[in-house]
Amino acid sequence: MPVVNIQMFDGRDEAKPAIAKAVTDAIAQHGNIDPQYVYVIFNDVAMENWAISGEIFAETLKKS
Amino acid sequence: MPVVNIQMFDGRDEAKPAIAKAVTDAIAQHGNIDPQYVYVIFNDVAMENWAISGEIFAETLKKS
Amino acid sequence: MPVVNIQMFDGRDEAKPAIAKAVTDAIAQHGNIDPQYVYVIFNDVAMENWAISGEIFAETLKKS
Amino acid sequence: MPVVNIQMFDGRDEAKPAIAKAVTDAIAQHGNIDPQYVYVIFNDVAMENWAISGEIFAETLKKS
Amino acid sequence: MPVVNIQMFDGRDEAKPAIAKAVTDAIAQHGNIDPQYVYVIFNDVAMENWAISGEIFAETLKKS
Amino acid sequence: MPVVNIQMFDGRDEAKPAIAKAVTDAIAQHGNIDPQYVYVIFNDVAMENWAISGEIFAETLKKS
Numbered sequence: 001m002p003v004v005n006i007q008m009f010d011g012r013d014e015a016k017p018a019i020a021k022a023v024t025d026a027i028a029q030h031g032n033i034d035p036q037y038v039y040v041i042f043n044d045v046a047m048e049n050w051a052i053s054g055e056i057f058a059e060t061l062k063k064s
Numbered sequence: 065m066p067v068v069n070i071q072m073f074d075g076r077d078e079a080k081p082a083i084a085k086a087v088t089d090a091i092a093q094h095g096n097i098d099p100q101y102v103y104v105i106f107n108d109v110a111m112e113n114w115a116i117s118g119e120i121f122a123e124t125l126k127k128s
Numbered sequence: 129m130p131v132v133n134i135q136m137f138d139g140r141d142e143a144k145p146a147i148a149k150a151v152t153d154a155i156a157q158h159g160n161i162d163p164q165y166v167y168v169i170f171n172d173v174a175m176e177n178w179a180i181s182g183e184i185f186a187e188t189l190k191k192s
Numbered sequence: 193m194p195v196v197n198i199q200m201f202d203g204r205d206e207a208k209p210a211i212a213k214a215v216t217d218a219i220a221q222h223g224n225i226d227p228q229y230v231y232v233i234f235n236d237v238a239m240e241n242w243a244i245s246g247e248i249f250a251e252t253l254k255k256s
Numbered sequence: 257m258p259v260v261n262i263q264m265f266d267g268r269d270e271a272k273p274a275i276a277k278a279v280t281d282a283i284a285q286h287g288n289i290d291p292q293y294v295y296v297i298f299n300d301v302a303m304e305n306w307a308i309s310g311e312i313f314a315e316t317l318k319k320s
Numbered sequence: 321m322p323v324v325n326i327q328m329f330d331g332r333d334e335a336k337p338a339i340a341k342a343v344t345d346a347i348a349q350h351g352n353i354d355p356q357y358v359y360v361i362f363n364d365v366a367m368e369n370w371a372i373s374g375e376i377f378a379e380t381l382k383k384s
Contacts, residue, residue, distance in 0.1 A: 007323045
């Protein structure tokens, strides 16, 4: 039943299997839920599509 | 007014027109809503970005 | 696998079973997907929390 | 703290910096919130993935 | 066409009309979009349901 | 930067602090991300608002 959507910057594909496993285990253990019903979905977002403090993060990075 | 987001594996473009029509009709009919206000949005997700039971589905498929 | 989120005005509980069934059938049939993996989630929204054309819909209704 | 997801047709990248700034300012000013905690995320959607009135918008455009 | 979901702490109802207006105007002006198609949806979240840095914010507040 | 939305049945408030901590730690560790930027948001859903296999889960439970 739980559906987990994770929005994060793209470019971290190699981290996804471990994140998915740990998130599912945490929900299954603490929420007392059968892991087979847990969906973890990664919604990658480009830095050009994410703003923090009103500025597109790709622009912020260029100044740092 | 209703906004419907459908997250499903990518690669099913040919099914989308029929799904959009049927979903809109169901909401219009049963919810007594004017279909012109119904938005149906497909958010495609790669199998590498979807985990079930703590495992990335693309990996699960490789073992089946 | 498909996860369907339906955001609509609250107050339509009686329509939800029929909408959920029709949406699941449409996705199963046209998307060739086993319905047991289809999640349909209703996210009710009060008219005070939904704006169209820049105006909160509850306010729009008061003027109509 | 506020997270703003904006789903709109793709192809408007040049408008995003101004939209992100204006949305953040509006929330900071009217909501009395420190802008550094405001996330604005653009989720682009292709016209082939958005249906209005039960029809995929890319199809609707072809007829107009 | 644009759908804007704003997740923020509950308790700011009085700010919503002004936020909705400003967000719609920003998208209409900078995105060259007819405001009648812009949906702005507020998804209120209790502080007990929002974690930052791994801690539920309601708990963080108790310590401050 | 990561925003995690967790949709699950309501009634599990006591599990949320531990889930939020574990999810944040997993993303910080495996994604090499500063936890202070990780938002974890719980979107509770009543069983009357969640359908699996085309049936509202509250109804399914009544039959089990």
